[in-house]
Amino acid sequence: MNRHRTQRIGYAFLALVTLAVVAPILVVVGIIIARGFGAISWEFISAMPYDGMKEGGIFPAIVGTLLLTLGTALAAIPVGIGGTIYLAEYARDTWLTRCIRLAIVNLAGIPSIVYGLFGLGMFVLFMRMGTSILAGSLTLAIMTLPVIISTGEEALRAVPTEFRTVSASLGGTRWQGIRHVILPQALPGMITGIILGLLRAAGETAPILFTVAAFFLPRLPSSPFDQTMALPYHLYVISTQVPGMPQSIQYGTALVLLALVLSMNLVATVIRSYFRRRRQW
């Protein structure tokens, strides 16, 4: 066969595969927008729900998801970055660090409902936090850590060793080299891991099921020890637990969750490209 034709067939195949990946996303987003857009109104995103959640808005669920994501970020980012730096830059290759790495890889594969049960046993009951934003955030943070750490380690290892040597040769301590030379170069990659982890946390239902989520709570939480509604759980509730729920509210809620997650993604991408530009090469 003529090689130009082979190439054209190859391209066509790749285009088809790409389409097969992109099409479902477009269809899902399209359906959600088409069916949910009618429900969106100022009242829908700013009012409390009432009349068995069939009327009013989803404001407490939006606030709850934002608070949970914030709490997850506060808990997961410092621990995640610290653990990443330790594993990639300080830890020597011993059986202990190998066990830690193995544990992290395995943690990434654990079903989210298991994290939910762990959170219930550990934070809610054993540490007596009760079902609270604190317990839910910590549960989500633990679920997020493996993603943050494994992508972060990749990013740090991608920075050539020679930079560490150069920094050391100029009288830099190991930490100074990491702080001034290695981290700035690895940061965009590390932020990618943080974004992925936090977005997954924002959309999870199972880990918050037993640890924080309220079925119906038409007021805002006043402290980290309060329960709260949250968008993914609210969506689950109104889709399966409440008979006679208008479909537009279900899709409207899904649309708000989607928009929230995508806009957080956008903000994070802007932050990342800022760091990437600052790197200057």
Added chain:
Amino acid sequence: MVEPKIRIENVSYSYDGKRIMNDVTLDIEANAITVFFGPAGGGKTTLLRLLNRLNDLVEGTQMTGRILLDGEDIYTPGTHVPNLRRRVGMVFALPLPLPGSIRENVLYGPQLAGTRDSRRLDEIIQRSLTQAALWDEVKDRLDSPAVALSGGQQQRLCIARSLALEPEVLLLDEPTSGLDPISTKKVEESLFELKEQYTVIIVPHSVQQAARVADHAAFFLMGELVEYRSGNEIFTTPRDKRTEDYVTGRFG
């Protein structure tokens, strides 16, 4: 001979159980250019990296013997290694600018060492870039990215970066291996000026370069120090047959 700047005593070194340097002893004179030369794998770079403890960063190595800087053993427990590396600076074969501007590159060492005064920092920039024969080419764009410089300029920037710390000893590991002849000439010329002030140890990238710059020269072969004499003698009338074969180009 006056007190040597560096005294290397019976140094042996192995990596992963494989011996790569065997019982090397030599003294290095202050304010002179000493050359370590010989075929690849002879242990020149390894010895260079032992002199400022850069090999500490490598795992699975073992060293015996002593290395004295001004009479003090640099491998004594409790040695402040960052300070040692400020006294014994190093320039690598491949120029590797740190991310950031020319200014940031030159000032990296002094700032980590705690120099804050901006007048002092400006002096350091001008002095070290001038010593590295780069000042005239970059004085108007100190804040542009260092990677935008040509290869030869980058290497002189790396020299300037080391000189910014005013080290007592400057180690250069094939500093001109990636450079064109003109840049090489500039670097070599700056070496002659540097030895007034510093003790220079260089692994040259060719025998010709070794002969051009050496006050003293040490010939290394497979981890052994074969011959160590003044530059004039070793390149014109080598004593050891192996040295002679190498400098006359019969092998290597």
